[in-house]
Amino acid sequence: MNTNDEAVRRDERTVELVYRTSTADVARALRARDAHTAAGRRRRWAIPVAGTFGLGVGVLEMVTDGAVTGPALGLVAAGALLWMITLFGPRLQARAFRGLLEKAGETRAVVDGSGVLVATASSETRIGWAAQPTYAETADAFVMLSDDKGAVAMTVLPKRGIQAPADADGLRALLDANLRRL
Missing domain, CATH: 2.30.29 (PH-domain like)
Incomplete structure (x- = not known):
C-alpha cells in the first residue's frame, strides 16, 4: 500500500x-x-477593447482615405484576431x-x-x-x-x-x- x-x-x-x-x-x-482572477478579468475586457479599437481605426482609415492600404488592413486584421481570441481562446487552448x-x-x-x-x-x-x-x-x-x-x-x-x-x-x-x- x-x-x-x-x-x-x-x-x-x-x-x-x-x-x-x-x-x-x-x-x-x-x-x-x-x-475569478484579476489577470483573467483584465484579459476579458482588454482584448475585446483592443480588438474593437483596431477594427474601428482600421475601418475609419479606409473610409477617410478611400483606399485599402497595408496599415489599415493590418489594423482590421489585428482587431479581428483579437476578437477571435476573445470568443474562441479557451476552446482553442483546451484543444491543445x-x-x-x-x-x-x-x-x-x-x-x-x-x-x-x-x-x-x-x-x-x-x-x-x-x-x-x-x-x-x-x-x-x-x-x-x-x-x-x-x-x-x-x-x-x-x-x-x-x-x-x-x-x-x-x-x-x-x-x-x-x-x-x-
Whole structure:
C-alpha cells in the first residue's frame, strides 16, 4: 500500500469521482479561471477593447482615405484576431490538451481532508489544499485554482464524475472546509 492510499484512509469523509476529462471541461475551467482572477478579468475586457479599437481605426482609415492600404488592413486584421481570441481562446487552448486527455484515459479523483488524489492511466498526483487554496463552482464542475496572479495551476473536478447524488454536497462541504470559494 502506498502513502497516498494511507492519506485517503486517514479522513473518514471522502468523495470519489470517476470521469474522463474532456476538452469542454478544460475550456469551461479556463473560463471560470478568467472570471475569478484579476489577470483573467483584465484579459476579458482588454482584448475585446483592443480588438474593437483596431477594427474601428482600421475601418475609419479606409473610409477617410478611400483606399485599402497595408496599415489599415493590418489594423482590421489585428482587431479581428483579437476578437477571435476573445470568443474562441479557451476552446482553442483546451484543444491543445486533447492528446494528453486521450492518453490519460479515465480519471479517478479522491477528495478527503488532506487534499485531492488524482490518478489516471499514466500518473498519480496528490494536491494538498495549500497548493490550490481557492475554488470556483460552475454548473458542470468544481475548479480548484492556485493563488498566483494568473492561477496557473488548476484542477477540474467535473460534477458528472460524482458517484452518488449526495456526494455533490459532501464534495462542496470538503472544499468549503479547506478552500476559499470564489
